[in-house]
Amino acid sequence: MYQTLKELCRISAVSGNERALGEKIRTLIAPHVTQCHFDTLGNLIAYRKGRAAQPERVIFAAHMDEVGFLVNFIEESGFLRFAPLGGASLTAALYSPVVFAGGCRGLLLPETESLSKPSIEHCYVDIGAKNAKEAAKRVRVGETFSLAPSLSALTGSRWAGRPLDDRVGCAVLIEAARQMAEPENDVYFVFSVQEEVGCRGARTAAYAIRPDYGFAVDVTTAADQPADKVSVTKLGDGAAIKVKDNSVICDSRLVARMGELARARGIRCQYEVLTAGGTDASVIQLAGSGAVVGGISIPTRNIHSAVEAVDKGDVLAAAKLVAALAECPTGQLVEGGEGRA
Amino acid sequence: MNRDIELLRRLCLLFGPSGCEGEVRSAIRESIRPCVDELEQDKLGNLIGYVDGADNSRTLMIAAHMDEVGMMITNIESSGQLRFDTVGGIDAAVLCGKRVVVWGHDRTRLPGIISAKPIHLQSKEEREKATTRKSLYIDIGASDRADAQRLVSVGDFAVFDSDFVRFGEAERRMKGKAIDDRLGCAVMISVLERLRAEGTVPPVRLAFAFTVREEVGFSGAKTAAYRINPSHAVALESTAIADLPDVSAHERVGDMGRGGVLSLADKGALYCRAFVGYALSVGREKDIPVQLKRYVSGGNDARHIQQSAAGVRVLALSAPTRYLHSASCVADLADYRAMQKLVYEMIVGFGRYLAKEDM
Numbered sequence: 249m250y251q252t253l254k255e256l257c258r259i260s261a262v263s264g265n266e267r268a269l270g271e272k273i274r275t276l277i278a279p280h281v282t283q284c285h286f287d288t289l290g291n292l293i294a295y296r297k298g299r300a301a302q303p304e305r306v307i308f309a310a311h312m313d314e315v316g317f318l319v320n321f322i323e324e325s326g327f328l329r330f331a332p333l334g335g336a337s338l339t340a341a342l343y344s345p346v347v348f349a350g351g352c353r354g355l356l357l358p359e360t361e362s363l364s365k366p367s368i369e370h371c372y373v374d375i376g377a378k379n380a381k382e383a384a385k386r387v388r389v390g391e392t393f394s395l396a397p398s399l400s401a402l403t404g405s406r407w408a409g410r411p412l413d414d415r416v417g418c419a420v421l422i423e424a425a426r427q428m429a430e431p432e433n434d435v436y437f438v439f440s441v442q443e444e445v446g447c448r449g450a451r452t453a454a455y456a457i458r459p460d461y462g463f464a465v466d467v468t469t470a471a472d473q474p475a476d477k478v479s480v481t482k483l484g485d486g487a488a489i490k491v492k493d494n495s496v497i498c499d500s501r502l503v504a505r506m507g508e509l510a511r512a513r514g515i516r517c518q519y520e521v522l523t524a525g526g527t528d529a530s531v532i533q534l535a536g537s538g539a540v541v542g543g544i545s546i547p548t549r550n551i552h553s554a555v556e557a558v559d560k561g562d563v564l565a566a567a568k569l570v571a572a573l574a575e576c577p578t579g580q581l582v583e584g585g586e587g588r589a
Numbered sequence: 590m591n592r593d594i595e596l597l598r599r600l601c602l603l604f605g606p607s608g609c610e611g612e613v614r615s616a617i618r619e620s621i622r623p624c625v626d627e628l629e630q631d632k633l634g635n636l637i638g639y640v641d642g643a644d645n646s647r648t649l650m651i652a653a654h655m656d657e658v659g660m661m662i663t664n665i666e667s668s669g670q671l672r673f674d675t676v677g678g679i680d681a682a683v684l685c686g687k688r689v690v691v692w693g694h695d696r697t698r699l700p701g702i703i704s705a706k707p708i709h710l711q712s713k714e715e716r717e718k719a720t721t722r723k724s725l726y727i728d729i730g731a732s733d734r735a736d737a738q739r740l741v742s743v744g745d746f747a748v749f750d751s752d753f754v755r756f757g758e759a760e761r762r763m764k765g766k767a768i769d770d771r772l773g774c775a776v777m778i779s780v781l782e783r784l785r786a787e788g789t790v791p792p793v794r795l796a797f798a799f800t801v802r803e804e805v806g807f808s809g810a811k812t813a814a815y816r817i818n819p820s821h822a823v824a825l826e827s828t829a830i831a832d833l834p835d836v837s838a839h840e841r842v843g844d845m846g847r848g849g850v851l852s853l854a855d856k857g858a859l860y861c862r863a864f865v866g867y868a869l870s871v872g873r874e875k876d877i878p879v880q881l882k883r884y885v886s887g888g889n890d891a892r893h894i895q896q897s898a899a900g901v902r903v904l905a906l907s908a909p910t911r912y913l914h915s916a917s918c919v920a921d922l923a924d925y926r927a928m929q930k931l932v933y934e935m936i937v938g939f940g941r942y943l944a945k946e947d948m
Contacts, residue, residue: 460632478723480663491661491743491744492661492674492744495807497607497608497676497802497805497807498608499608499633499634500608500611503744519742519744521661521662521663521674521743523674533633533807533812534807534808534812536815537631537816538632538633538635538809538811538812538815538816
């Protein structure tokens, strides 16, 4: 799993530029599903046919894209100015190496060192170019870039790097597809695009699939560090079952079912009530005539920085929970199978 | 005579924060079952009752949301006190010192109170600062974390614990929690009962949608509208009337006791002028008080319904309500009754309006 995650982290995929990553994921998941395709927006949809005569449709969505920046101006001096794509932390990005979609490397810098609260207008990227002409040969206006990818093990059981948001979710889906027994329901693993700029990909994917159930598999805040008074989740306490975040209130029947299923299978889990942030579950819930939704989250420290950190046990637990939900017999995900009302 | 007041009282006392509307839904389902030709519940938990019309090829949707603002437990302190987040928008100033009901394990109703540091212990700075939600907690009388965990979990819901009281001259004012939007639900139920009692066959098919999750913006009305696919929709709401002593007349939304408030524009939608005009004309013809919303503010389910599928002509009719999103919302009986009459008459005359609109 660590190796898969490392491979996924290595490929840049700032919102809107997810295709290369999608191709990689396709090769990894194809052996475990019935069919794969890319839709109009670029979502990769890996479909595993269910054996039930009248299967329900279940979506598990993890987003491929990562937060980053977009070059919008090249100074005469050869330095680059840029705009944000998604909520990257500028504080965490200062004095850091960045990588462009085209492969060029650079450094993200503030104009003055005393910038305690950096604003994007007072930052620039140095790609080592002598002037605008030389810079334009290596980077285009409109090209995206992000903090350099990395992944390392802090200890055997703690991994840190970027972009774990949400490559770790993608890796969880691939692992679940590998582990799961033949399902009764039709299972759709959706590797969505443009989540970081407003959950745009999952919206159209869900409209096309018309799922009965949808689950977002994404990172969540682990507010368990020294200055955190109130913890959301804790690293090492297991996969998080989402109850609510700023974008969705999960179906309470499904939340209860997920807890039961985890306990029955001995999967370590914790509940998550997040007072900020959002996931693809929000748009899946409201697509078309609606779906019953939940979320499986991976507790993560330092989200949107270059040193996002997760616990291996939580990641494995999340994969087991996804597999368990995918294997759940038709009509049993919520009491009385009310998903198909 | 007071059947409609009893109905509203009963609905307001039910437990139904956004995402946890089951108790409200069950009560409404039983109330409307005899009055509808078809009843369904969608995946999100919206309850939809259909009434067949003379022409079933078109549908008029009437919607009110079942959910109310509330709280969700986010953390259990070692002291046994509960940290919480609000579900829907609640000003921290109206939280402090209120009684709440927490739905604990197995839906046990636990009495609780929202507390903060008492004035004796506050520093001067603390006294001068506005209260924030983060400085508040719910006390359910637990002696420590283990004690609290036997009763509640992170993710459990709570709502205000507040009686329904009639007061003022001729007891015309009604106070309670969740008037937003159980009043809209009660109007719909009353209209359904009247249609059935008088044997009225509406000109088009009617879809009465009791929706979920309006207060958090992840509106169930959106998926309900997609499913119903109506040509027109009326959202029944409660609106913050703003008739406060220090608010000047032009900044007030309307007046208590002068009928339901029709919106022309709010932060979520521009309303269909022709449809609003129809509602006003029905009010004039049938001598039912109705007023226009003066101040552009707020937003409701109409915005989601309007943009559903290929689009819907929408109207919002709201009860003037004081102290919205608090434990004590106040509405006026005359407005409640005027809304019931207006909606009923709008349904009866809807065929003539459609004929004009189609020309």
